[in-house]
Amino acid sequence: MIKVGIVGGTGYTGVELIRLLLGHGGVELTAVTSRKEAGMPVAEMFPSLRGFVDLAFSDPESSDLNRCDLVFFATPNGIAMQQARSLLDAGVRVIDLAADFRISDVQEWEKWYGMSHASPELVAQAVYGLPEVNAEAIRSARLVANPGxxxxxxxxxxxxxxxxxxxxxxxxxxxxxxxxxxxxxxxxxxxxxxxxxxxxxxxxxxxxxxxxxxxxxxxxxxxxxxxxxxxxxxxxxxxxxxxxxxxxxxxxxxxxxxxxxxxxxxxxxxxxxxxxxxxxxxxxxxxxxxxxxxxxxxxxxxxxxxxxxxLVKGAAGQAIQNMNLMFGLPESQGLRQVPLLP
CATH class of the missing domain: 3.30.360.10 (Dihydrodipicolinate Reductase; domain 2)
Incomplete structure (x- = not known):
């Protein structure tokens, strides 16, 4: 089983990650972090998850994310670039659903996102996670920049x-x-x-x-x-x-x-x-x-x-598609849901 953590689980992409990972079959969800909501059961915030997840939100400082095989960042822009280095140094693979590592020109990124980049040295290491283009590079990646x-x-x-x-x-x-x-x-x-x-x-x-x-x-x-x-x-x-x-x-x-x-x-x-x-x-x-x-x-x-x-192919689902490639699993494992209608 792949041990997975989610940093920033209170947004729409965070809950979508949880929903999809719970049906994956090859994943153990070990931590979902939120500074503001630490201690609150995840299913209390998202009642759709009642009966499926027993975790409570944990403070990212006290969560032992270093024990994970992979950590998703479902955080606002500017967070992953501050925290990814320590996880990578601990051997944890990282997928960032925000924009911190998507643009290879750091100055261009800083112009469009209005902040200084905290880890410019990681940008060159990041693989852009569009599987239909970069599948082979994603398989061996340590850091994946999930596309917008x-x-x-x-x-x-x-x-x-x-x-x-x-x-x-x-x-x-x-x-x-x-x-x-x-x-x-x-x-x-x-x-x-x-x-x-x-x-x-x-x-x-x-x-x-x-x-x-x-x-x-x-x-x-x-x-x-x-x-x-x-x-x-x-x-x-x-x-x-x-x-x-x-x-x-x-x-x-x-x-x-x-x-x-x-x-x-x-x-x-x-x-x-x-x-x-x-x-x-x-x-x-x-x-x-x-x-x-x-x-x-x-x-x-x-x-x-x-x-x-x-929220799925444009965010959480694509992130799981990338995770599957990174861990040698079938690309669409856990992602064969029938679309909702109406």
Missing amino acids: CYPTAVQLGFLPLIKAGVIELDSLIADCKSGVSGAGRKAEVHTLFPEAGDNFKAYGVSGHRHLPEIRQGLSRVAGQSVGLTFVPHLTPLIRGIHATLYARLKSDVDLQGLYEQHYKEAACVDVLPKGSHPETRSVRGANVCRMAVHRPQAGDTVVVLSVIDN
């Missing part, structure tokens, strides 16, 4: 086109919509029900912190820099991301065949039949990215529709 939710949906959607070299790389567009859980469990006015319900708006048009992460990932695959316009939107959904992606074709190609061939071995990507329109509800609670590719009016524009659950 928007970057997951966007990169998976564009990836086959870029690898095949069939699109212009200077004018990519990612028009993305997210449910309010993507903002986390903290109380903020813009995510209050009277503010977010029955409403739809764009935000971060001048620049969103996921933009450099997406550009970095796409540029690595392309072998050159890419031009990307990324516009996120907040929708009155609890879960879900819908990414509508646009690119200009520079050569004729069987798009459906390209996508089906590229993802034929992917455990957590589902290419839908030609002409399909994936829905966010089709992935709710599941670690899968569903996508469809279109060529409107047989023109030179390709449109990719990519949907994920931002």
Whole structure:
């Protein structure tokens, strides 16, 4: 059994990690930490877990995380970079669900996240945890930077086109919509029900912190820099991301065949039949990215529709997918849940 700890278990990604790990079969959950809620039974905060977990939240200072095989950080940005070093030195492997190790250029990270990086020497050691791109590196990684939710949906959607070299790389567009859980469990006015319900708006048009992460990932695959316009939107959904992606074709190609061939071995990507329109509800609670590719009016524009659950394939589920790779388990172990409907 893999002994696992979770640092920061009171947020949406934290409880989603617990839910998925409890059904994994190869994991022993040994600690869930929270400074503020130390001593409170986990199932008291999250009644959905009653009868499934007997742990109480523990203070991270008193939790013996060094005895774990792996520790997940489900914490806000800026926490893992302060605590990961001691765990790594103790031989514990780490997966950070926040952004501390995602961007290889530390100065670029500091610009977008507004703080000094506490462990810049670890950034070069971190493996970017998008399994559909970096599976082999993840298997031997000690520190994995779990991708953001928007970057997951966007990169998976564009990836086959870029690898095949069939699109212009200077004018990519990612028009993305997210449910309010993507903002986390903290109380903020813009995510209050009277503010977010029955409403739809764009935000971060001048620049969103996921933009450099997406550009970095796409540029690595392309072998050159890419031009990307990324516009996120907040929708009155609890879960879900819908990414509508646009690119200009520079050569004729069987798009459906390209996508089906590229993802034929992917455990957590589902290419839908030609002409399909994936829905966010089709992935709710599941670690899968569903996508469809279109060529409107047989023109030179390709449109990719990519949907994920931002808390699962966009966060906790992908982290477990990475854990499976790191410990030599089947990639989708514990991640075969049927999506929830309605």
